[in-house]
Amino acid sequence: MKILITGGAGFIGSHVVRLFVNKYPNYQIINLDKLTYAGNLNNLKDVETASNYTFIKGDIVDTDFVMELFALHKFDGVIHLAAETHVDRSITDPLNFLKTNVLGTFNLLHAAKIHWADSTEGKRFYHVSTDEVYGALRLGEETYFTEETPYDPRSPYSAAKASSDHFVRAYQHTYELPIVISNCSNNYGSYQFPEKLIPLFINNIKQEKSLPVYGDGLYTRDWLWVQDHAEAIDIVFHKGKDSETYNIGGHNEWTNIDLVNLMCDMVDEELGREVGSARKLITYVKDRPGHDRRYAIDASKIERELGWKPSIDFETGLRKTIKWYLSNQDWLDNVTSGEYKDYYEKQYS
Ligand code: NAD
Ligand code: TYD
Numbered sequence: 001m002k003i004l005i006t007g008g009a010g011f012i013g014s015h016v017v018r019l020f021v022n023k024y025p026n027y028q029i030i031n032l033d034k035l036t037y038a039g040n041l042n043n044l045k046d047v048e049t050a051s052n053y054t055f056i057k058g059d060i061v062d063t064d065f066v067m068e069l070f071a072l073h074k075f076d077g078v079i080h081l082a083a084e085t086h087v088d089r090s091i092t093d094p095l096n097f098l099k100t101n102v103l104g105t106f107n108l109l110h111a112a113k114i115h116w117a118d119s120t121e122g123k124r125f126y127h128v129s130t131d132e133v134y135g136a137l138r139l140g141e142e143t144y145f146t147e148e149t150p151y152d153p154r155s156p157y158s159a160a161k162a163s164s165d166h167f168v169r170a171y172q173h174t175y176e177l178p179i180v181i182s183n184c185s186n187n188y189g190s191y192q193f194p195e196k197l198i199p200l201f202i203n204n205i206k207q208e209k210s211l212p213v214y215g216d217g218l219y220t221r222d223w224l225w226v227q228d229h230a231e232a233i234d235i236v237f238h239k240g241k242d243s244e245t246y247n248i249g250g251h252n253e254w255t256n257i258d259l260v261n262l263m264c265d266m267v268d269e270e271l272g273r274e275v276g277s278a279r280k281l282i283t284y285v286k287d288r289p290g291h292d293r294r295y296a297i298d299a300s301k302i303e304r305e306l307g308w309k310p311s312i313d314f315e316t317g318l319r320k321t322i323k324w325y326l327s328n329q330d331w332l333d334n335v336t337s338g339e340y341k342d343y344y345e346k347q348y349s
Contacts, residue, residue: 001024001026001027001028001076001077002027002028002030002073002074002075002076002077003020003027003028003029003030003075003076003077003078003079004030004032004069004073004075004077004078004079005017005020005029005030005031005032005078005079005081006031006032006033006060006078006079006080006081006082006108007032007033007039007080007081007082007083008029008031008032008033008044008055008081009031009033009035009039009040009041009043009044009055010033010038010039010040010043010081010082010085010193011038011043011187011189011191011192011193011226012081012128012187012226012229012230013031013033013081013082014040014043014044014191015189015191015226015227015229015230016079016081016230016233016234017029017031017044017047017053018044018046018047018230019227019230019231019234020234021047021050021052021053022047022050023234024052025052026052027052028052028054029052029053029054030054030055030056030073030075031044031053031054031055031056032056032058032060032069032082033055033056033057033058033082034057034058034059034060034082035057035341035345036084037193037338037341038084038085038086038193040191040193040334040335040340040341041055041340042331042334042335042340043191056069059104060082060100060104060105060107060108061099061100061103061104061107062107063107063110066107066108066111067107067110067111067114069111070111070112070114070115071115074115075112075115076122076123076124077123077124077125077126077237078108078112078124078125078126079126079128079233079237080105080108080125080126080127080128081128082100082104083100083101083104083160083161083164084096084097084100084101084157084160085157086157086193086195086196087132087155087157087158087288088195088288089157089195090155090156090157090160091155091156091288091289091290094156094160097156097157097160098156098160098163100160101157101160101161101163101164102160102163102164102167104164105127105164105167105168106164106167108125109125109167109168109171109177110171112125112171112177113171113175113177116177120176120177120178123178124178124179124180124237124242125168125171125177125178125179125180126179126180126181126182126233126236126237126240127164127165127168127179127180127181127182128182128184128233129161129164129165129181129182129183129184130158130161130183130184131145131183131184131185131222131247131249131295131297132153132155132157132158132161132292132295133151133152133153133158133161133162133165133183134149134150134151134152134183134295135149135151135152135153135154135158135292136152136154136292136293136294136295137293137294137295137296138293138294139218139220139293139294143296144296144297144298145183145247145249145295145296145297145298146247146298146301147183147245147246147247147301151165151166154290154292155290155292158292165181165183168181169181169243172242172243178242178243179242179243180236180237180240180241180242180243180244180245180246181244181245181246182232182233182236182240182245182246182247182248182302183245183246183247183248183297184224184229184232184247184248184249184297185221185222185223185224185248185249185250185295185296185297186221186222186223186224186295187223187224187225187226187229188223188224188225188226188317188318188321189225189226189227189317189320189321189324190226190321190324190325190328191226191331192226193335194325194332194335194336197221197256197259197260198223198259198263198318198321199321199325199332201260201263201264202263202267202321202322202325202326203325203332204281205263205264205267205268205278205281206267206271206325206326208281209281210281210282210283211260211264211278211281211282211283212283212285213256213257213260213282213283213284213285214256214285214286214287214288214291215284215286215287215288215291216284216287217255217256217257217260217284218255218256218257218293219255219256219291219292219293219294220253220254220255220256220293220294220295220296221253221254221256221259221294221295222249222250222251222252222253222295222296222297223250223252223254223259223314223317224248224249224250224252224310225250225310225311225312225314225317227311228250228310228311228312229248231308231311232246232248232302232308235302235306235307235308236248236302236306239306240306241305246301246302246305246306247297247298247299247301247302248297248299248302248308249296249297249298249299250297250299250310250314251297251299251310252310252314253294253296254314257282260282261279261282262315262318263278263318263322264278264279264281264282265278265279266318266319266322267322267326270319270322270323270326271326
């Protein structure tokens with residue numbers, strides 16, 4: 001099997017690439033990534049010389065390039081993760097999100113349709129998406145996003161992801177492209193770019209910088225260990241039914257302020273500082289425009305039908321994550337300095 005994984009140099013993608021390269025020695029894994037600020041080949045150092053792994057630098061927005069890539073490689077499967085992913089950036093540069101998330105997804109779908117025209121036997125296009133397409137839930141209510149929840153995207157990021165989900169379903173409905181989609185809650189773990197809440201705050205606590213909590217801090221997210229998401233992606237790719245959607249989540253809701261307080265105390269402990277000192281860094285700042293109040297996933301379908309469930313509890317996962325960021329300062333320095341990008345730009349362009 002020859003599988004194209006897009007966005008494999010990013011946070012979740014690197015965990016998926018690592019899992020597939022190690023678990024499936026008979027597959028050929030092709031990682032296609034543009035290496036934006038969020039893509040970093042240092043995330044994949046441990047698999048880069050594996051004989052079943054190839055990296056290709058390229059942009060999914062480039063229609064001709066994508067078409068040629070499919071002609072050259074004759075992929076059996078696509079696991080599509082490449083995207084612009086940070087909500088705050090989508091507010092300042094929405095067009096970039098439209099291009100990568102919508103047009104980029106469209107290019108991949110169209111190339112798959114053309115190149116699988118003779119037979120779709122054994123083929124699969126897997127689109128990795130987000131729970132943010134469902135909009136926002138109210139705080140304090142026992143309501144969850146299910147696979148039937150109507151789409152109600154509210155940020156440029158989620159609007160672009162929702163649009164790409166619609167194109168994926170349209171290609172199934174119109175052209176019978178064999179597709180599967182999953183919509184996952186917020187991930188945390190190693191190799192996440194330190195602009196997202198958890199790695200940003202761990203890094204800031206370490207450097208004794210302020211911790212900017214947006215609005216009243218009562219915004220709520222459902223956090224999932226990234227390696228559990230990668231396992232779910234493996235299961236959906238291999239066992240999910242064609243045309244189906246699977247919601248993936250951690251049954252693990254935290255208000256931002258409770259999570260930040262927990263992180264503060266854990267980082268204090270890990271650094272041998274007095275517990276309580278990091279909390280003094282918390283600063284309430286102006287809210288994110290259009291900030292979604294609460295996300296929470298009902299993951300019962302994937303649990304029931306495919307037998308997946310999260311493997312570790314949040315406090316264990318968060319502790320591991322904190323230890324990882326504290327002991328990988330070189331990685332953090334590289335991704336924040338842009339040094340890695342200069343190096344790989346030279347090597348791969
Ligand atoms: P990320 O920002 O860490 O990585 C994205 C990767 O895509 C990077 O390696 C980047 O270089 C690459 N990329 C961006 N634009 C590209 C382009 N035009 N062509 C080729 N490559 C390009 O993202 P992530 O957090 O790992 O998310 C991966 C996927 O999972 C995304 O589709 C995202 O919507 C989805 N998702 C993320 C979360 C989360 O909590 N992070 C939750 C649910 C779903
Ligand atoms: P983030 O990690 O950006 O993920 P998303 O917006 O996709 O859920 O943010 C998680 C939550 O943390 C979200 O409610 C916004 C909030 N947040 C802050 O309060 N301060 C910050 O500096 C960041 C980056 C996020």
